Amino acid sequence: MKGKLVxxxxxxxxxxxxxxxPVLGEVVFNTGMTGYQEILTDPSYCSQIVTLTYPLIGNYGAAKKFNQSRKCFFNGFIIGELCDIGSNWQKEEELAEFLKAQDIPCLYNVDTRAVTRHIRSLGAMKGVLVPETATQEEIDALMKNEIPKEVVKIVTTPKTYKMENPGGPHVVVMDFGIKQHILDSLHGIGCDLTIVPADTKADEIMALNPDGIFLSNGPGDPKDLPEIIEVVREIAGKKPTFGICLGHQLLSLAFGADTYKLKFGHRGSNQPVKNLLTGRVHITSQNHGYAVDEESLKGLPLEVTHRAVNDGTVEGIRHTQLPIFSVQYHPEASPGPDDNRYLFDQFWAMLQKGE
Structure with a gap:
């Protein structure tokens, strides 16, 4: 069937x-060359329509082991060529079968370069995927709908669960839409994990007697989460605290900084970031539409530790007095390079010191 993005x-x-x-969502683009299944199952894309810039998608099929969450939270998928027959020894099904099972509308054979250049020039915006025969009245009616703001409620775990590592430091993970490989990375360094829903209260978290606190990635505007910001304000620094992506933004807001929406965001597995503490540049995996306002950090006990090479935006902070640090990008990758796994080791060292 013929279709269109409007x-x-x-x-x-x-x-x-x-x-x-037909579906509605914020239309964004990702520049990664591989990892389409990890992108599809990343909860941070909740309620978005994602365009992949790489021209051939589906060439290695799909397999459950690459899923980053319990389901796809995409609203729609836009790609160039959809490969009919994937070739990979781990493949369990074709990408088209995976998309149908996940109920994700896909528009393919699209000029994704044109879509990307349009978004890059004018900024991320609402869009709809509809059959080509859809009338203007149907399109207008769909476009009038609001994109949900309380997306963290959609993607967070419905109940507390554990990933045990007997004898390891106990880390409470606030799940705002966490990727599985972040959990695997924390568990892999030896952490005993308790994963809690996003609406868990501060006293409930501290009652779990954590040795450390982790604030996860997730979708949406961090300013839409005032109750969670207050929880973060209450618990941050009482134990060693590490935040990634949305967790990084929430930490910044909790200490009085500000955030703002980027024109078209950073989404891809090839984003250069400079570590200001070492002078080294790392290639990072990123997926965010908001950033911390560096001007708002002035006078606060927070300092910038990482900066995006492409546009100079804040990519990492640390507290000058408390055992708190965070990054905007994804050190766990999946997809992407492993350059930044040292940050998990940094958190581990902090846990060992009991700072």
Missing amino acids: LEDGAVFYGDMLDER
């Missing part, structure tokens, strides 16, 4: 539809 500014891009169900 953006809120009226731009239209045509292709073929794998699922004729």
Whole structure:
């Protein structure tokens, strides 16, 4: 079936539809060359329509071991060529089968370069995926709907669970939409994990007697989470604290900094970041549409530790007095390079000191 992407500014891009169900979402793009299944199952993309810039998608199929969450939270998927037959010894199904099972509408055979250049020039915006036969009235009615703001509630775990590591330091993980490989990375360095829902109260977290606290990645605008910001304000620094992505933004807001929406965000596995403490540049995996305002850090007990090479935005901070640090990017990768796994070792060292 023929379909189209219609953006809120009226731009239209045509292709073929794998699922004729019309959907609305914020249209963004990811520049990674591999890792489409990890991208599809990253909860941070909740309620978005994601365009992949790499032209051939599906060439190694799909397998459960690469899933980063319990399901796809995408609203839609836009790609160039959809490979019919994937070739990989780990493949369990074709990408098209995976998308159908996850109920993710996909528009393929699209000029994704044109879509990306449009978003890059004008910024991320609302869009709809619809059959080519959809009327303007149907498109307008769909476009009038609001994209959900309380997306963390959609992606967080519904109940507390554990990933045990007997004898290891006990880390309480606040799940705002955490990727599985972050949990695997924390567990892999020896942490005994208790993963709690995003709405868990500060006293409930401290009652678990943690040795450390981890604030996860997740979707949406951090300013839409005032109750969680207050919880973070209460618990941060009482135990060694590490935040990634949304967790980084929430930590910054909790200490009085500000955040803002980026024009088109950072999404890809090839983003250079400079570690200001060492002078080294690392290639990082990123997925965020918001950033910490560096000007707002002035006068606060927070200092910038990492900076994006491409646009100079804040990519990492640490507290000058308390055992707290965070990064905007994804050191666990999946997909992406392993350059930044040293940050998990840094957290481990902090836990060992009991700072």
